[in-house]
Amino acid sequence: MPKATYRIYPIYLGEIPEHDKSSFTYMVDMGKKTTCPFISFLLLGSNGRKILVDTGPCDAEWAAEYHMPLNIPAGCELTAILKERFQIAPEDLDYLICTHLHWDHSCGNHKFPGKKIYVQKRELEYALDPLPIHRGTYESPQYGVVSSWVKAKDQLELVDGDTEIDDGIRLVLLPGHSDGMQGVLVHTEDGEYLLAGDCINLYENWTGNAKLRHIIGGLHSDVKAYFKTYEKIEALERDEHIRIIPGHDPAVLEHEAYPVPHTPV
Amino acid sequence: MAIPTYTIKPLYLGEMTKYEKSMHTFTFDYGVKMHSPYLSFLVQGNGLNILVDTGPKNYEVIKKYHSHVEADVPPEVHILKVLEREGLKPEDIDFIICTHLHWDHCQNNDCFPGKKVYTQKREVLYAINPIELHWYTYESPQCGLSPVWAAAGTKLVVLDGDEEIVPGIEVFLTPGHTPGSQCVRVNTEDGYYLIAGDTVNIYENWAGNAKYRHVPAGIHVNLIEYEETFKKMDKIEFKEILPGHDMKVLDYPLYPHK
Numbered sequence: 068m069p070k071a072t073y074r075i076y077p078i079y080l081g082e083i084p085e086h087d088k089s090s091f092t093y094m095v096d097m098g099k100k101t102t103c104p105f106i107s108f109l110l111l112g113s114n115g116r117k118i119l120v121d122t123g124p125c126d127a128e129w130a131a132e133y134h135m136p137l138n139i140p141a142g143c144e145l146t147a148i149l150k151e152r153f154q155i156a157p158e159d160l161d162y163l164i165c166t167h168l169h170w171d172h173s174c175g176n177h178k179f180p181g182k183k184i185y186v187q188k189r190e191l192e193y194a195l196d197p198l199p200i201h202r203g204t205y206e207s208p209q210y211g212v213v214s215s216w217v218k219a220k221d222q223l224e225l226v227d228g229d230t231e232i233d234d235g236i237r238l239v240l241l242p243g244h245s246d247g248m249q250g251v252l253v254h255t256e257d258g259e260y261l262l263a264g265d266c267i268n269l270y271e272n273w274t275g276n277a278k279l280r281h282i283i284g285g286l287h288s289d290v291k292a293y294f295k296t297y298e299k300i301e302a303l304e305r306d307e308h309i310r311i312i313p314g315h316d317p318a319v320l321e322h323e324a325y326p327v328p329h330t331p332v
Numbered sequence: 333m334a335i336p337t338y339t340i341k342p343l344y345l346g347e348m349t350k351y352e353k354s355m356h357t358f359t360f361d362y363g364v365k366m367h368s369p370y371l372s373f374l375v376q377g378n379g380l381n382i383l384v385d386t387g388p389k390n391y392e393v394i395k396k397y398h399s400h401v402e403a404d405v406p407p408e409v410h411i412l413k414v415l416e417r418e419g420l421k422p423e424d425i426d427f428i429i430c431t432h433l434h435w436d437h438c439q440n441n442d443c444f445p446g447k448k449v450y451t452q453k454r455e456v457l458y459a460i461n462p463i464e465l466h467w468y469t470y471e472s473p474q475c476g477l478s479p480v481w482a483a484a485g486t487k488l489v490v491l492d493g494d495e496e497i498v499p500g501i502e503v504f505l506t507p508g509h510t511p512g513s514q515c516v517r518v519n520t521e522d523g524y525y526l527i528a529g530d531t532v533n534i535y536e537n538w539a540g541n542a543k544y545r546h547v548p549a550g551i552h553v554n555l556i557e558y559e560e561t562f563k564k565m566d567k568i569e570f571k572e573i574l575p576g577h578d579m580k581v582l583d584y585p586l587y588p589h590k
Contacts, residue, residue, distance in 0.1 A: 087362040089354070093465075094550070097352050098363020198559050199544050200359065246556075279464060285359075289554045291511075294463040 069235030069254040071114040075262070075312065075325040078148055080105040080123035081139030090285040091268040091315065095276065103315050105171050107145060108262055109153060110253060114234060117155055119163045120251055120262055122175030125215060133212060134170065134203065145175045157182070162224075164238065166264030166314065167245040168194040168216050169204050176219035185232060187240055188225040190247025198288060201245075241266040241300070243293025244284045250300075252309065257326035259307045265314040266296060273300075273311055336500040337521045338377030340587040342574065343414045345370040345387035346405030355550035356533040356577065360541065368534075368577045370403075370436050372411060373527050374418065375501065375518055380426045382501065384516050384527050385576075386440035387411050389480070397468060397477065398435070411440045422447075427489075429503060430481065431529025431576065432513040433459040435471050438481045445485035452505055453492045455512025458553070469551070504568060506531045508558025509549045515565070522588030523571035531561060534578040 086103035088096035108120040123145050124130060130137045142148070149155040162183040165173050167190050176184055194205045194216070201207070206214030216223075226249075231237045235254030242248055244265040251262040267273050268284050275281045283293045303309045310326075312319055346369070353364040373384040388394055391405045407413065412422065427448040430438050433455050441449055459470045459479060471477040481488070491514070496502045500519035507513060509530045516527040530549055532538045537547045546562045548555055572588075574581055 089362060090359070094355070097354050198555055200548070200555065283465070288556050290465065291463055291553055294465070 071112045071116065071233075071235040071254065072256045073110045073112045073116070073118075073235060073253050074255065075253055075260060076109040076111065076153070076323065077312075077319050077325075078107045078109060078123075078145065078152075079143065079320050080107060080145055080148075081127075081137055081143045083135060084138045085136075087285075092271060092282045093285040093287070093290075095282055102317060104317050104320060106314065106319060107175075108251075108312075109149070109155070110236070110251075111153075112235065116233065116236075117160050118233075118236065119149075119160055119179070121166055121172040121264075122163065122178065124171040125174040129174075133206065133210075146178050163222075164232075164236075164249075164251055165190075165216070166250065166262065167248045168214075169245060169265070170206050170214065172264070172314075173216040174214075176216050176222070179219070179222075182222060183224040184219060184222045185224050185226055185238060185249075187238070187247035187249045188227045189240070189242070190245060190249070191223060191225060193246035193288075201288065204286070239299070239303075241296045243289065243296045244268075244287050246288055248296075252303075252307075255326050257310070259303075259309045260325055261300070261303065261309045261311050263300070263311050263313055266293075266300075267311055267313045269313050269316040270311075270318060271316075272313065335519050336378035336498075338375050338380075338382075338500060338518050339520065340518055340525055340527070340574065341374040341376070341418070341585065342581045342587070343372040343374055343387070343411070344409055344582055345372055345411055345414065346391075346403060346409050347579075348401055348403050348577075350402045351577075352550075357536055358548045358550045358552065358555075360547060367579055369579055369582065370405070371576060371581060372414075373516075373574065374415070374420075375516075375527075378498070378500065380498065381420060381424050383411075383415075383425050383428045383444070385431055385437040385529070386428060386443065388436045389439040393439070397471065412443055427497075429497065429501075429514075429516050430455075431516065431527070431531075432510045433479065433481050434469050434510065434530070435480070437529070437576075438479075439471075441481050441486045442483040446487060448487050448489045449481070450489045450491055450497055450503065451481070452503075452512035452514050453490045454505070454507065455510060455514075456488065456490055458511040463553075466553075504564070506561040506565065508554065508561045509533075509552050511553050511557075513561075515568075517568065517570060520571075520588045524569055525587055526565075526568065526570040526573045528573050528575055530576040531558075531565075532573055532575045534575050535573075535580060537575065538573050 083103040110118040202210040237252040351368040353361040375382040467475040
C-alpha cells in the first residue's frame with residue numbers, strides 16, 4: 068500500500084466557449100454547443116510532493132489563429148495561479164505529468180524549465196506523425212508550427228505502459244482519445260482517484276445513456292481501442308473502487324479539492 | 333483477350349430524411365441535416381447481372397431496431413420491386429458483392445437464396461462480435477437480433493483481401509468505416525469506376541475540403557486504418573468514384589454516363 072496520500076486541486080485555465088458537445092460524446096448531441104473548460108490538476112502529497120498534471124492551453128491569440136476562439140479570463144495563467152493560490156513557484160514542483168500531448172493539455176509545458184514531464188512513449192510517437200485530422204490538435208511538425216510541447220521536449224520522461232512513478236502515483240495507459248493517452252491513479256485518504264484526462268471528457272462519458280453503458284469521446288483515433296480502454300477502467304472500478312475525475316467537465320470545478328471533505332451530519 | 337466491360341445502374345432504395353451530416357463527414361457540419369439515400373448498384377455486362385449491396389428491408393424493421401434513423405423506405409423501392417422494374421427476378425442475379433455488413437447494405441441478402449455473397453473475412457469476423465456501439469448497426473447477436481447476412485439460404489463467400497471476382501470486377505479491402513469494408517472496381521467502356529461503399533459516404537468525403545484531402549466517415553472503427561485506406565485508394569486507378577449514400581449518384585441513371 069502506498070504510504071503517501073494526496074489532495075487533488077483542479078485549476079481552471081479558461082475555456083472554449085462554443086464546443087460541439089458531440090466532440091465530447093461521440094455521436095450524441097451533434098449540433099449542440101457546450102463549454103469546454105481547460106483544467107490542470109495540482110497534486111499535493113502528505114510526503115510534501117508537488118506534482119502538476121497537464122499544463123493547459125496556449126494563449127487566446129495563438130488559439131484564434133491556429134485552433135479556435137477561446138475565452139481565457141484575466142488571472143487564468145497557470146504559473147500565476149500556482150503562485151497566488153498555492154504559493155508554488157515553477158521550481159518548487161517535483162515533476163509534471165502530461166496525460167497527452169494535445170495542445171490544450173501541454174501548451175504550458177515550457178513554463179516549467181528543467182522539470183521532468185512524464186508522457187507515454189506511444190503518445191510522443193503518435194504526436195510526431197499523427198493522422199491529418201489530428202495535426203492541428205497536436206500542433207505537429209506537419210501543421211507548420213512549433214508546438215509548445217516541442218519547446219520542452221528535452222524534459223519529456225517517456226514511460227512505456229502502466230508504471231508506478233512515485234509512492235501513490237501510478238500512470239495507466241488509456242488509448243482511444245489519443246494513441247498514448249494516460250490516466251493518473253492518485254492515492255488519497257478516500258481511496259484511488261483516476262485523473263482520466265480526455266479518455267473521459269465528461270462524467271456523462273462514463274455514466275452513459277439509455278442505450279450505451281459508456282459513451283466514448285468524439286475525438287479519437289481508434290474506436291475499438293477506446294472500448295478496450297473503457298473495459299480496463301471498468302476493471303479498475305471493480306478491483307480498486309476508483310473514483311473518476313474527467314478532463315473537461317465543468318462540474319469538476321465545483322469542488323476546490325478532491326477528495327471532497329465529508330459534510331458533517 | 334480484352335477485359336469485359338460493364339455498366340453500373342445505381343438503384344434508389346429509399347432514404348434517410350434528416351440524416352446528421354457529420355455522420356458522413358467526421359467533425360464537419362455538426363447539426364446539419366440532409367437527405368441521404370440507401371443505394372444498391374446493378375452491374376451488368378458479359379452476360380452477368382451482379383448486385384452490389386442489397387439495401388434495407390422495410391420501414392417497419394428500421395423503425396423497430398434503428399429508431400434513431402428517420403427514414404422513408406416505401407414498399408415500391410424495395411430491392412425486389414426495383415429489380416422487377418429492370419425486368420429482373422432474384423434468380424437472374426448471378427452473385428452479390430457486399431461492400432460491408434451494416435444492416436442498410438445487406439438486409440435483403442435473404443431475398444436471393446442460393447446466390448453467392450462476396451464479403452471480406454475481416455468484416456464477417458467483426459460483424460459477429462462488434463463493439464457495443466456497433467451492435468445494432470450490424471444487427472448482431474449481442475443485441476438479440478439475427479443478422480440477415482447470416483440467414484439460412486444465403487451463401488457467403490469469404491474473401492481475404494484484394495481479389496478479382498470475375499474478369500473486370502475486382503474488390504479492394506478498404507478498412508476504416510468498418511474493419512472489412514471493400515470497394516468494388518468495375519471495368520467500363522469509359523475506364524474503371526469505383527463503387528466505394530461507405531468508405532466514401534458522399535462525394536465530399538473523397539473530394540475533401542480546405543483542411544483535408546479526404547474526410548473520413550463519422551461512423552468508423554479505426555481512423556488510422558482509414559487513413560491507410562485513403563493512401564491505398566489514392567494509388568488505385570479509377571475514373572469516377574460512386575459513394576454509398578450521396579443523392580448526386582442518382583443524377584445519372586447509368587454509368588458510365590455520356
